[in-house]
């Protein structure tokens with residue numbers, strides 16, 4: 320009983336020996352029925368003895384293992400689970416072993432073997448079997464990968480192997496599908512039949528996760544079978560959500576969120592410039608930044624990449640901070656007249672307003688720039704001081720300063736003068752300069768230079784900032800050269816590294832004191848007489864030397880009678896004290912000077928004696944001498 324060949328063909332080969340033809344696979348819905356078509360052959364030499372019988376076994380071909388008997392033609396004794404359910408449709412004498420199983424359940428799934436019993440020893444179980452699948456749901460063919468926007472075919476199958484009932488297929492939940500198409504097919508193979516229905520549509524990302532169903536039913540019965548599937552539609556990232564651009568304060572913490580809509584979940588990453596800060600495989604990602612610094616300001620991009628596509632979205636993170644301490648030029652010393660540009664730079668967010676203050680007063684503002692340049696053309700001594708650059712924004716302020724020292728040649732201040740005081744004459748010489756000038760007095764008549772190193776004279780000096788003051792007191796006695804002439808012309812010279820200036824100090828007197836002296840000395844009548852004479856004298860001289868007024872003035876000023884009269888070698892050189900009204904002004908004009916000199920001339924000669932060497936000065940002095948001699 321061995322050596323037979325198993326053929327899986329459906330055509331009948333007469334020459335074959337023990338052979339059976341059954342469908343290898345057959346399926347049926349639960350509670351319906353199935354007909355397993357079957358034909359068999361036995362060796363032609365065998366003469367069946369007392370007819371042909373057959374047995375269907377379930378599970379095992381070997382009777383020794385007592386497999387459940389599905390059907391047995393000799394008796395009605397079958398396994399319990401097949402009782403009343405099986406019927407042989409075929410005629411065994413026609414070698415037709417076709418079996419009907421009704422009202423099947425899933426427990427009937429398995430292998431079915433046919434055993435032919437021709438009498439005597441000619442009993443044979445064919446090794447070929449039919450495998451029955453009892454389905455409680457239709458099956459749906461779903462492609463392994465469903466990609467969005469690509470046409471999709473889903474096929475639902477219903478076995479049609481029960482002659483009494485013909486299945487029908489319906490698709491469920493297709494209302495929301497865009498233009499679904501349905502096509503039916505019917506496939507018969509190995510005497511089995513399968514009905515199918517194919518649904519064709521183009522899925523979109525929105526269909527991901529939605530349900531679709533296939534319903535198989537047998538009309539005019541209550542048998543209904545349904546299968547539901549959830550669509551898994553792959554799609555490239557179709558949105559990447561990130562926070563809107565935002566601002567944070569330096570030093571604070573911030574968390575940026577990103578959510579990517581894609582299937583499957585993307586590789587989600589946060590980029591800052593070219594740098595990848597964080598990545599994960601997830602639909603969302605949070606980037607936490609602690610103790611944020613200005614260097615972290617910039618564009619943050621969230622990138623989603625799931626293999627089906629890549630997408631990114633960016634946001635700008637602005638980091639706010641108060642201005643940094645401005646960087647300014649270092650302190651410097653310049654010469655008057657120099658031009659400078661002072662730079663101030665800082666950082667801050669928002670961009671700070673830069674303001675220049677000089678000694679606390681506003682001198683310039685530049686808004687929303689990180690560099691401010693203060694241009695100073697031809698700096699004056701008033702430009703000396705502290706320059707502060709103040710940077711401000713809504714988060715704070717910071718400032719830096721520098722000192723500018725302006726150096727300049729010495730100049731006289733208008734306070735320089737000699738005054739008659741009770742004890743003699745007091746001369747004050749005031750000058751400004753940077754470095755502060757040294758002051759020296761020179762008495763040409765006595766050929767004496769007096770400076771601070773000289774202790775012999777009543778010399779006093781004082782320096783306050785860039786202003787130097789020198790003072791001497793000349794007493795009639797101590798300062799005489801022994802000839803009875805009182806202190807004479809006083810020159811003051813001022814010196815620093817940028818130059819030297821000299822001036823003959825003019826004598827001024829307080830009127831009250833002078834009047835007292837006048838009255839006390841020569842009486843009221845003499846005073847009037849003197850004044851008249853003096854005016855006449857001056858008028859006469861002016862007429863007489865009309866041709867050359869300049870010469871006249873000089874000679875008059877040098878007149879020996881006019882003791883202590885001032886000569887101003889450089890009339891533009893006197894200045895008011897720096898800073899008093901913010902500007903330098905030449906003091907006095909030539910005309911004013913002349914007037915002053917006249918006044919002095921009128922008042923000065925009292926008590927004076929003809930000066931040594933003055934005799935050689937010509938006739939002009941004669942009127943005076945006369946008057947003085949009174």
Ligand SMILES: *[C@@H]1O[C@H](CO)[C@@H](O)[C@H](O)[C@H]1NC(C)=O
Nearest residue numbers: 357358408409410415416417
């Ligand atoms: C076997 O019997 C069944 C039921 O009567 C019949 O439908 C089928 O056509 C027969 N098969 C062959 C090969 O004659």
Ligand SMILES: *[C@@H]1O[C@H](CO)[C@@H](O)[C@H](O)[C@H]1NC(C)=O
Nearest residue numbers: 483484485486537538539540
């Ligand atoms: C179902 O039954 C109706 C009458 O009740 C009949 O007209 C129809 O043909 C039957 N359909 C099928 C598939 O048996």
Ligand SMILES: *[C@@H]1O[C@H](CO)[C@@H](O)[C@H](O)[C@H]1NC(C)=O
Nearest residue numbers: 561562563565573574575576
């Ligand atoms: C970003 O968005 C998330 C969620 O809306 C929010 O919790 C978070 O505060 C936002 N971050 C910023 C910096 O705006």
Ligand SMILES: *[C@@H]1O[C@H](CO)[C@@H](O)[C@H](O)[C@H]1NC(C)=O
Nearest residue numbers: 578579584600601602603604
């Ligand atoms: C972020 O993703 C995780 C898992 O990846 C998920 O559990 C969570 O719900 C998501 N959060 C949001 C807001 O989508």
Ligand SMILES: *[C@@H]1O[C@H](CO)[C@@H](O)[C@H](O)[C@H]1NC(C)=O
Nearest residue numbers: 590592620621622630631632
């Ligand atoms: C973001 O996408 C644009 C084009 O869509 C691309 O040019 C750019 O390089 C991407 N940025 C990053 C950080 O991937």
Ligand SMILES: *[C@@H]1O[C@H](CO)[C@@H](O)[C@H](O)[C@H]1NC(C)=O
Nearest residue numbers: 647648649651659660661662
């Ligand atoms: C101040 O600094 C800037 C930049 O360093 C420079 O260009 C400028 O000349 C400086 N100004 C002075 C007066 O030194």
Ligand SMILES: *[C@@H]1O[C@H](CO)[C@@H](O)[C@H](O)[C@H]1NC(C)=O
Nearest residue numbers: 649650704705720721722723
């Ligand atoms: C500028 O001078 C003042 C005093 O006049 C001093 O207190 C300050 O420190 C100086 N500033 C600089 C930058 O040298």
Ligand SMILES: *[C@@H]1O[C@H](CO)[C@@H](O)[C@H](O)[C@H]1NC(C)=O
Nearest residue numbers: 761762763764765766767768
């Ligand atoms: C002044 O005195 C100096 C010495 O102290 C002397 O050299 C000079 O010749 C004198 N000048 C006059 C004009 O007397």
Ligand SMILES: *[C@@H]1O[C@H](CO)[C@@H](O)[C@H](O)[C@H]1NC(C)=O
Nearest residue numbers: 757759768769770771772773
């Ligand atoms: C003061 O004058 C004397 C000469 O009279 C001179 O040698 C000295 O250097 C002067 N001192 C100053 C501080 O100018």
